[in-house]
Amino acid sequence: MIQNAVGTPVSRVPEGGRARAGVTCGDCGLLAMCLPHGLDRKARESFEQCVRRRRPLQRGEMLYVAGRPAHSVYALRCGSIKSFVVDPEGEEVVQAFYLPGEVLGLEGLVGDRHDHFAVALEPTLYCEIPAHALAELVPRHLPLQRQLMRIVNRQLGESRRQSFIYSRREARLRLATFLLELARRRAARRLSSTRFRLSMDRRDIASYLGLTLETVSRGFSRLQSEGLIESRGKAITLLQPRSLAALCGVGDHE
């Protein structure tokens, strides 16, 4: 449904301006996966000059809206964001979920308009880097160039993996793959990879995986009855991550 898209105001007026003491990229635990990774102190400082740390987004609040001018690139600090497009029938189609340390809105660097929506799934903090400033910095700093390419390339890989699991038609496999992907990304952030709370609802997961929400729900139930996970609403525990991986990795033929 598009109600979010039309009903919720786009994030606008900043509350904090420049990065303030105590909240710099140097301090940030997510530096290693973020844009300024690899920059020396001096370069990082000029990068920081461009970074705007905004007030938090509330759940359901839009970070940006498809069709509007894209003037910035965004890096998540905490919380989570889903990106989606709206299909001709007016249905939301979820394209990606973003976790802290991930960068979105890169189309702002090349195109001039967003081609999708981005909305917070929970209270969310982020940094905003104006595209014109970033575009000026990139040619001057080799590590920034490399990191940018690495990030875009990673997104491309993720998107292709997603296409891949779509083409495998078994619902339970898509679900298992989805959970393991989340676990992997959480592990990379030193968060528990076996117990976590989903910030998205069943409908979002269904849309992301190309299924209906009923099928997702049944999938969770089935994985639970098989003892592979414990699922109580949004609280998920992976009881047998190895078996889950085996399910996705090796064939289900036997």
Next chain:
Amino acid sequence: MIQNAVGTPVSRVPEGGRARAGVTCGDCGLLAMCLPHGLDRKARESFEQCVRRRRPLQRGEMLYVAGRPAHSVYALRCGSIKSFVVDPEGEEVVQAFYLPGEVLGLEGLVGDRHDHFAVALEPTLYCEIPAHALAELVPRHLPLQRQLMRIVNRQLGESRRQSFIYSRREARLRLATFLLELARRRAARRLSSTRFRLSMDRRDIASYLGLTLETVSRGFSRLQSEGLIESRGKAITLLQPRSLAALCGVGDHE
């Protein structure tokens, strides 16, 4: 099937070396969509110094192989290439089809290994740009940087659109979308967008669209019986491109 992957030698020894007179980027009709687009004459000449124009690939011949070191980026001059991965059951999963003017193997710029296979679907000419040389040129030439980002971004968009049509489950719609996408890309190359020969077989299309080859075949038959296309094997005519577009664009609810 993986037989291609193991049965066919990787393209290796070059036949032509440096770009020769008469075959330069300046002459190439595809310059506008290729990497050196936007470079001034001088910059383009130093770009050309890096370009290797290789002997043609035969149908079925591999351009590169997943797992092997990625030392170059490739630009298609004519013919076509499919890229694919091999799933745990050993089945080929087609990720993309590349047409003249398109660039592949960009992961060579960031990673050090190919993560997928690329194979010629017909006799195919291509240019090879060694990654190290390109990586050296990029920081020095702003238009090259911008073009690189534009190309990667376009690939990301394409991959997301692909995920999107996977999530729409109706087979005939996927097929119609596929045909229109091909038509669009051909039109961009000033080739007929209504009559063309598919260089890939039904199995490849099926894999790309996440369907079985029987379903693809039935889809073609159905679109033909509806008078939207004419399909005789690989020869395709779009009889009602507008209706096809309506099918994909607007809903099928009625």
Next chain:
DNA sequence: GGCATCAATTGATTTAGATCAATCGCACGG
């Protein structure tokens, strides 16, 4: 604390596409 609301689960039925199984038709080599 109880009720309203919405998310999630579970059940019954339908259906699109997968799967299994023949042909068909065209290109190629003898």
Next chain:
DNA sequence: CCGTGCGATTGATCTAAATCAATTGATGCC
């Protein structure tokens, strides 16, 4: 010119997931 073989088509059946429809459970609000 006629087989041979592979790609494509067509047909019959089966099945996983969509759809339709309750029901249950959690969350927040009065």
